[in-house]
Each structure stands twice: as C-alpha cells, then as structure tokens.
Amino acid sequence: MTYARIPESVIAAVLRSHDIVETVGKYVHLTKHGKYMKGLCPFHSEKTPSFTVTPEKQIFHCYGCGKGGDVIRFVAEIEGYSFPEAVKTMAEQAGIPVSWSAPSAGPSPVDSARDKLREAHELAAKFYHYLLLNTAQGREAMAYLRSRGIGEKLIDRFVIGYAPKGWDTLAKFLESRKFDLGLMEKGGLLAAKQDGSGFVDRFRGRIMFPIWSRDGKVIAFGGRILGDGQPKYLNSPETPLFAKSRLLYNFHQARPAIRKSGTVVLFEGYMDVIKAWSAGVANGVATMGTALTPEHAAALRPHADEAIICYDGDAAGQNAVLKTVPLLERAGLRVSVAMLPGGLDPDEFIDKYGPEAFVRETLEHPVSVTKFKLIYLRKTIYS
Incomplete structure (x- = not known):
C-alpha cells in the first residue's frame, strides 16, 4: 500500500529511521509501565495519563481521545501536517532522498485544494499589505498603526495589511485570478451570502495580521476592527489549513x-x-x-x-x-x-x-x- 505519490519503500525507510519513543519523547514526558510507555496525551487535556507508546510495535494510542498510529501519523497530528508532508519532513531529517513524484496522475483532489488555498492565502496577504501601504483606503489604518508605535519596518516584517470596508473587494480580486470562490469560502477567506447568491469578504474594515504555518506559509488571518464594532478581533475559522488549538502566532x-x-x-x-x-x-x-x-x-x-x-x-x-x-x-x-x-x-x-x-x-x-x-x-x- 502507498500513500499518495510516495513509494512504500520510502515510508518504510522513514519508519525505520525514526524511533517512536524518541520522537514522541520530544513532545511528551513518558514513563515506563511494563511493555508500554505512558504519558499525558498531547492531543487533549487530561490529568491521568491515558496516552501509551508500544516500543515493540512502534505505535502510539490514546485511550482518552482515540488517536493512534505509527510515528509518521504522530508527527502529522502533532505538527498539523498532512501525511505526505510528514513523510517529506521526516525523510529530509533522516537524509532520505525526497525524489518521488506521480508517474502520470496529478495531485489528489485534497492535495490540490490545499495547494490552491495556500496560494490564495499568500496572495491575499500581499493584497491586503499593498492596500494598507499604497491606497487611500488604507490611510486610516496606517494612522492607527503609527499611533500604536507600529512603523513600516514592523509592518513589513509581519506583513500587516488592511481589508477595506467594501463587501467583496477580496472576492472580486480572487475571482479575477480564477480561484474557485466556493473553495475560498471553505478556506475562511470569504463567507457565503445568506440568500445563497454568492460570496462576500469575511474580513472588512479590519487591520489584517497574517497567520503562518510552522513552515512559514500564510494559512489564516486575524483582523482587528478599526473604530467601534464587535468582535474587536476576528480570526479565520477552522479550515483544512488552520487549527488554532495547535498553532501559535509567530x-x-x-x-x-x-x-x-x-x-x-x-x-x-x-x-x-x-x-x-x-x-x-x-x-x-x-x-x-x-x-x-x-x-x-x-x-x-x-x-x-x-x-x-x-x-x-x-x-x-x-x-x-x-x-x-x-x-x-x-x-x-x-x-x-x-x-x-x-x-x-x-x-x-x-x-x-x-x-x-x-x-x-x-x-x-x-x-x-x-x-x-x-x-x-x-x-x-x-x-
């Protein structure tokens, strides 16, 4: 059995190169209990350890939340990677050549959707940043940031931007670049109109803070409203790219x-x-x-x-x-x-x-x- 486009031999080599006790031990304090190692589950809050690692079988299992699998699955869960992303990262760490590719077929529909969402988020971050720095719409936001001691060096470092008050500024921008707006809604950039007639921008009239994945890709946003209004801060919803319970800003x-x-x-x-x-x-x-x-x-x-x-x-x-x-x-x-x-x-x-x-x-x-x-x-x- 293979996963996506990765040869089974590569998966086997990654599993041989990463001992599960050593890998899990970087995240969880484990103690020995007979044939097992036990610790507090990193995937849910608990006071009594229900998370076990079996060195002989090179697997983990939590009796509290039900998560389990091999060392690749553990890294994928703890780091928020897809399975192929986890294999690639662990292969590179072990010095295993990363050279696999699909012989004829393209990426799976799931991988293709994730790639388009990443592309759209990177583009949206640049778009919001441009609007803040170069348009009349962004002047009020720039004045606010300067009043808070945030100058252009920090604005550039953190790619801070501005989402205008218009209902569909980003929607039109993404549509002009042939993005599927339904997918953009699932990715948290847009919101569906209540009458089902189309999509509007999720963020409007807000200073925008891109949120990056652990490998530095924009995968979500936080937006602070200008002036009065609620909520003061609005974050992207949970999406295929973004899980706020696992990710830390910066x-x-x-x-x-x-x-x-x-x-x-x-x-x-x-x-x-x-x-x-x-x-x-x-x-x-x-x-x-x-x-x-x-x-x-x-x-x-x-x-x-x-x-x-x-x-x-x-x-x-x-x-x-x-x-x-x-x-x-x-x-x-x-x-x-x-x-x-x-x-x-x-x-x-x-x-x-x-x-x-x-x-x-x-x-x-x-x-x-x-x-x-x-x-x-x-x-x-x-x-």
Whole structure:
C-alpha cells in the first residue's frame, strides 16, 4: 500500500529511521509501565495519563481521545501536517532522498485544494499589505498603526495589511485570478451570502495580521476592527489549513531564537508579539483567541526548556496564567511569570515605559510560579 505519490519503500525507510519513543519523547514526558510507555496525551487535556507508546510495535494510542498510529501519523497530528508532508519532513531529517513524484496522475483532489488555498492565502496577504501601504483606503489604518508605535519596518516584517470596508473587494480580486470562490469560502477567506447568491469578504474594515504555518506559509488571518464594532478581533475559522488549538502566532519566525535561547516567551495577542519584537524579543509567540492547549504546549517542548508567561496584568490575564502554568509544566517546561504593573498589557507597558524597560524590568526578572501564586493570592484576599 502507498500513500499518495510516495513509494512504500520510502515510508518504510522513514519508519525505520525514526524511533517512536524518541520522537514522541520530544513532545511528551513518558514513563515506563511494563511493555508500554505512558504519558499525558498531547492531543487533549487530561490529568491521568491515558496516552501509551508500544516500543515493540512502534505505535502510539490514546485511550482518552482515540488517536493512534505509527510515528509518521504522530508527527502529522502533532505538527498539523498532512501525511505526505510528514513523510517529506521526516525523510529530509533522516537524509532520505525526497525524489518521488506521480508517474502520470496529478495531485489528489485534497492535495490540490490545499495547494490552491495556500496560494490564495499568500496572495491575499500581499493584497491586503499593498492596500494598507499604497491606497487611500488604507490611510486610516496606517494612522492607527503609527499611533500604536507600529512603523513600516514592523509592518513589513509581519506583513500587516488592511481589508477595506467594501463587501467583496477580496472576492472580486480572487475571482479575477480564477480561484474557485466556493473553495475560498471553505478556506475562511470569504463567507457565503445568506440568500445563497454568492460570496462576500469575511474580513472588512479590519487591520489584517497574517497567520503562518510552522513552515512559514500564510494559512489564516486575524483582523482587528478599526473604530467601534464587535468582535474587536476576528480570526479565520477552522479550515483544512488552520487549527488554532495547535498553532501559535509567530512561531515560524520565533523558532530560531527559541532554540538558541532555550526559552519561549508566551503572550496573549498579536500586538504584544509585534511590539515585543520591536524591543528585541525575537522568541515571542501568542495564542489566537483561545487559551493555551495541550497541543500548543507539546509543540513548544521540542524547541524550548523554559517558558516565560507574559500575559496582561489585569485580573483576566492573571487568571489565564494560573490555567496556563500546569499545561506547560505537564509538557516538561520550566515555567516563570513576567509581572506587569497596574493592569497593563505588554503592548501598553512598552508604549508607556519604553522597550528597554520592558526587557529589563519584566522579562529579565520573571518570578517563579510559587511566588506568582503567593502574589496572586494576596491580591485576591485584600482586593
């Protein structure tokens, strides 16, 4: 049996080259139980281990969520890859030549759709970026970004853009380039009209933040509304490309700095990551409208030994710290907390006190989890 266009001999060579205990152990703390290895499942939240690895059979299985398979399937699930993408990545890691191709047939319909969605997202990011920098429609958004301390270097670095208020600006742009608008709706770029007569832009009147996959491809967007309106931030929905419970914003750019320092700084939002980058913090990532998940923590563990949580200084942010700590600790990371005064968030702190003060007074002197809990308890009692 073969998978897509990959020779069975290549799949077998990849399986021989990657021991499942060693591979899973990069993401999950495993302990030996007879013939099995056990740990907390990285695919769902649990307190009692139900995730097992069987070295003899080179397979994994979770009795809680039901996920299971060989080492290739594990990497595909944990990294958000398709099966062919996982094989290709693991083959390259093992030095196995990546030279397979379809002898006559083209890509499968599923692969072809994913490729078109990736192409459309990359094009949309460039389109939004152009509209922000070069059109009258983008002037208000540019003025807002400048007022928040976001200059053109940061705009270019993070490919920030603007989605106009018109109903179908992106829809017309994609249609003119022969994209299937029904597929674009499934990919989260467009939304179907209620009367079924066509499609409109999902994002309108918003500053646009591209969201990248781990290998640096645009696969989704976050949009911040200009002026009043709800929701303040709107993210792409779950799509064949994007699962927000597994992906961290800016991970593709932060990964080299995370690996070099052994430390990841965890923020709550796009602006915090971007402003921290301007302060020289290149190892910052953020969740996207969701609390940290076991999948997020598992994705960080192969690259970092330590996590510094830098959430908002208000009550909601500090409550979120308490929920985040155990997930990171279960993944095997040392955890500390950067404290922000007066209920400020990192973005506000940098604006008020400057980037040097942010690094010097918060990130360079985080407190231990125990000290954070004592401070939190004291505030709770006396507030």
